[in-house]
Amino acid sequence: MTGVREVGDTAPTETTRDTAEPTAARGGEKTARGGRGWLEKGSLSRFVLTRLLLFPPTVVGAGLFTFLLVKIIPGGPAYAKLGEEATPEAIARIERQLGLDRPLPEQFLAWLGGALTGDFGESFQTGTAVSGTIAAALPVTLELVVIAIIGTVLVAIPLGVYAGKRAHLPSGRWIRSASGLGLAVPDFFAALVLITIFSVWLNLLPRLGYTPLTEDPVANVYHLILPALPLILGGSAIVMRQVGAAMADAMSSDYVRTARAMGISERTVTWRYAFRAVLPTILNVVGLLALGQLGATLILEEIFVLPGLGRTLVNAIGQLDYPVVLGVVLVYVCIALVVNLIVDLLAGLVNPAIRRGTS
Amino acid sequence: MAIARLGSHEDARDSSCSSSPSLLEVDDLEVSIGGTQLLSEVSLTMRAGELVGLVGESGSGKTLTGLSLLGLLPPTAAVTGRIWFEGVDLIAADQSRLRDVRGRAISMIFQEPRASLHPARPLGKQITDVIHAHEQVPAADARRRAVDMLGMVGLPDPRRVMDSYIHELSGGMCQRAMIAMALVCGPRLLVADEPTTALDVTIQAQMIALLRRLASELDLSVLLITHNLGVVVDLCSRIVTMYCGQVVNDDSTSQLLDEPQHPYPSALLRASDISFDSPDDWSGISGAPASPARPPRGCRFHPRCPHAQERCAENAPPLEPGRHGGRTRCLRSDELTLQGVSR
Ligand SMILES: Nc1ncnc2c1ncn2[C@@H]1O[C@H](COP(=O)(O)OP(=O)(O)OP(=O)(O)O)[C@@H](O)[C@H]1O
Ligand SMILES: [Mg+2]
Numbered sequence: 001m002t003g004v005r006e007v008g009d010t011a012p013t014e015t016t017r018d019t020a021e022p023t024a025a026r027g028g029e030k031t032a033r034g035g036r037g038w039l040e041k042g043s044l045s046r047f048v049l050t051r052l053l054l055f056p057p058t059v060v061g062a063g064l065f066t067f068l069l070v071k072i073i074p075g076g077p078a079y080a081k082l083g084e085e086a087t088p089e090a091i092a093r094i095e096r097q098l099g100l101d102r103p104l105p106e107q108f109l110a111w112l113g114g115a116l117t118g119d120f121g122e123s124f125q126t127g128t129a130v131s132g133t134i135a136a137a138l139p140v141t142l143e144l145v146v147i148a149i150i151g152t153v154l155v156a157i158p159l160g161v162y163a164g165k166r167a168h169l170p171s172g173r174w175i176r177s178a179s180g181l182g183l184a185v186p187d188f189f190a191a192l193v194l195i196t197i198f199s200v201w202l203n204l205l206p207r208l209g210y211t212p213l214t215e216d217p218v219a220n221v222y223h224l225i226l227p228a229l230p231l232i233l234g235g236s237a238i239v240m241r242q243v244g245a246a247m248a249d250a251m252s253s254d255y256v257r258t259a260r261a262m263g264i265s266e267r268t269v270t271w272r273y274a275f276r277a278v279l280p281t282i283l284n285v286v287g288l289l290a291l292g293q294l295g296a297t298l299i300l301e302e303i304f305v306l307p308g309l310g311r312t313l314v315n316a317i318g319q320l321d322y323p324v325v326l327g328v329v330l331v332y333v334c335i336a337l338v339v340n341l342i343v344d345l346l347a348g349l350v351n352p353a354i355r356r357g358t359s
Numbered sequence: 360m361a362i363a364r365l366g367s368h369e370d371a372r373d374s375s376c377s378s379s380p381s382l383l384e385v386d387d388l389e390v391s392i393g394g395t396q397l398l399s400e401v402s403l404t405m406r407a408g409e410l411v412g413l414v415g416e417s418g419s420g421k422t423l424t425g426l427s428l429l430g431l432l433p434p435t436a437a438v439t440g441r442i443w444f445e446g447v448d449l450i451a452a453d454q455s456r457l458r459d460v461r462g463r464a465i466s467m468i469f470q471e472p473r474a475s476l477h478p479a480r481p482l483g484k485q486i487t488d489v490i491h492a493h494e495q496v497p498a499a500d501a502r503r504r505a506v507d508m509l510g511m512v513g514l515p516d517p518r519r520v521m522d523s524y525i526h527e528l529s530g531g532m533c534q535r536a537m538i539a540m541a542l543v544c545g546p547r548l549l550v551a552d553e554p555t556t557a558l559d560v561t562i563q564a565q566m567i568a569l570l571r572r573l574a575s576e577l578d579l580s581v582l583l584i585t586h587n588l589g590v591v592v593d594l595c596s597r598i599v600t601m602y603c604g605q606v607v608n609d610d611s612t613s614q615l616l617d618e619p620q621h622p623y624p625s626a627l628l629r630a631s632d633i634s635f636d637s638p639d640d641w642s643g644i645s646g647a648p649a650s651p652a653r654p655p656r657g658c659r660f661h662p663r664c665p666h667a668q669e670r671c672a673e674n675a676p677p678l679e680p681g682r683h684g685g686r687t688r689c690l691r692s693d694e695l696t697l698q699g700v701s702r
Contacts, residue, residue, distance in 0.1 A: 254471060258467075258476060258540070259485070260431060261429055261541075262466055262489040265458065352526070
């Protein structure tokens with residue numbers, strides 16, 4: 001998880017720096033207008049390519065970091081497997097079996113070589129291929145995050161726009177206070193309250209269970225609503241605040257004043273002018289939120305007993321099941337990298353200076 | 360007391376001017392924001408086709424006056440008085456009426472052309488937005504009109520400008536585009552809030568020439584708000600001076616240059632660089648401008664006025680017809696003879 005945090009935390013600064021760079025450009029149809037060409041310095045395509053080239057070193061770095069972290073944890077997988085009263089001989093045998101007696105660099109390189117070809121080794125505990133475990137768990141987590149993000153966007157953006165437009169009125173302030181409350185409530189507590197309300201009292205939503213999307217899409221989504229709700233509530237509080245503040249700024253900006261001074265309708269002013277101007281902010285906030293919610297699935301998968309990546313990781317850490325821990329962390333890192341790349345790409349596309357390559 | 364006297368003068372002026380109906384008549388406008396009174400006793404009149412300058416130091420309430428004309432004050436503002444425009448009281452008008460007036464009857468352009476236009480919306484769209492806000496026209500017609508208007512404000516290659524974003528144009532071009540946006544629906548009055556301040560000197564001159572040409576071609580009245588007396592003197596036939604949230608003087612440009620009737624515009628003139636004869640006679644105005652939130656007792660200008668007497672600190676002067684025409688707000692206007700700057 002540390003690797004994920006790191007990537008998530010450093011990304012926003014990079015994002016702002018890169019998108020603020022006025023010389024960035026995308027090649028293509030508009031190059032005739034004085035824009036920069038495909039892969040030319042400062043072009044969006046070049047920026048994306050640079051990012052893609054940075055992927056492998058980042059992934060390897062994160063893998064090494066996690067590898068060392070796991071090794072620092074006292075005890076060892078052999079103890080975890082055999083229990084307290086294991087004899088030293090039995091432990092040595094198991095460690096030899098698992099390849100843990102070899103020097104660390106050798107262990108790491110062996111793992112890395114496999115990982116780069118998609119082979120994360122076998123679980124120390126079950127002996128099954130880690131890639132298979134991940135393939136089964138990943139969709140659960142991704143679905144949970146996607147549902148949470150869609151729900152958050154649907155709830156928070158209209159509310160944020162509403163609050164931003166009424167920042168000076170009691171209704172706007174009331175929404176802000178409500179979002180403050182949402183920020184203060186931890187996910188697990190919200191989950192417990194929601195379970196009590198929707199599952200125990202109202203008996204509307206199932207508390208446990210998971211059906212794969214491929215089997216029964218309706219049952220699948222039905223089972224994921226309750227786990228996603230705490231994420232939607234917490235995420236909405238964050239997004240609403242940011243969108244509200246950005247909208248309030250935009251609504252009192254000079255260009256909105258100009259649009260109003262020419263009689264442009266309030267609806268056009270709100271959506272085509274103010275909202276359009278806060279779109280980059282929204283993209284960044286939602287991108288960061290996606291990473292935050294990816295982390296938050298850890299505890300929600302535990303509470304709702306969902307067979308996702310988070311639960312897999314927590315179990316694997318408990319059993320010091322190195323291959324599983326490493327594999328899952330690597331997947332988290334890759335998701336974070338891809339989310340960041342998508343956010344930066346979208347931010348570039350909604351910025352005309354970058355899209356057109358003019359400055 | 361002062362207000363009552365002002366009222367009687369307004370009546371007198373109205374009857375004398377009834378032959379040429381005014382386009383805009385602001386009577387006793389008072390604006391407070393968040394309980395602080397920022398404009399008081401603001402009165403001014405404009406006739407159709409007239410170019411009027413509105414000058415005064417920073418914070419004197421010029422922008423607020425301009426924004427009041429369009430009902431664009433912040434939502435926390437409280438407004439009293441009358442703003443008659445073509446027979447309609449804009450202060451009593453509701454939002455949909457005001458929205459109709461904006462852009463089609465009165466438009467306003469602003470100081471920072473770059474900040475005042477949307478950074479991520481093509482300029483052509485911003486202009487056609489105005490057309491669509493007021494008229495039901497097909498998109499192609501709106502576009503054609505926008506292109507014509509861009510040509511009219513002197514932008515070369517209007518078609519290219521239509522698809523440009525502000526970062527692709529210079530400040531002067533952005534200001535021209537904003538003027539096109541303001542005039543595309545044919546308003547009768549343009550409030551130009553320091554349209555040249557952010558531009559360099561050569562562009563300033565072009566902008567003034569443009570406003571002069573547009574005013575005559577489109578039969579447009581212009582209320583030009585500016586710090587720069589040189590610019591108003593160039594363009595406007597009449598100059599309204601504000602100080603500390605009040606109109607203190609309202610004179611023809613030639614009268615103001617020959618013999619100002621109020622010490623404040625007189626000091627402003629001498630502080631600006633348009634004294635043609637004696638450039639050495641440069642003197643600023645002592646002291647800082649008074650804040651309209653905490654106006655001085657009596658005449659608001661008296662703490663800085665070189666001609667102030669004791670009574671100036673006691674009695675607030677009303678805005679009265681001046682000796683040489685126009686209107687002025689000075690207790691001593693009858694006895695003072697102030698030095699002008701013109702030849
Ligand atoms: N929204 C607002 N809330 C509170 N006070 C305001 C607001 N807008 C303006 N003021 C105050 O009203 C006074 C007049 O402001 P205004 O902007 O009209 O001055 P101005 O003459 O246009 O000055 P400048 O030349 O600097 O543009 C100033 O003292 C200003 O601080
Ligand atoms: Mg101003």
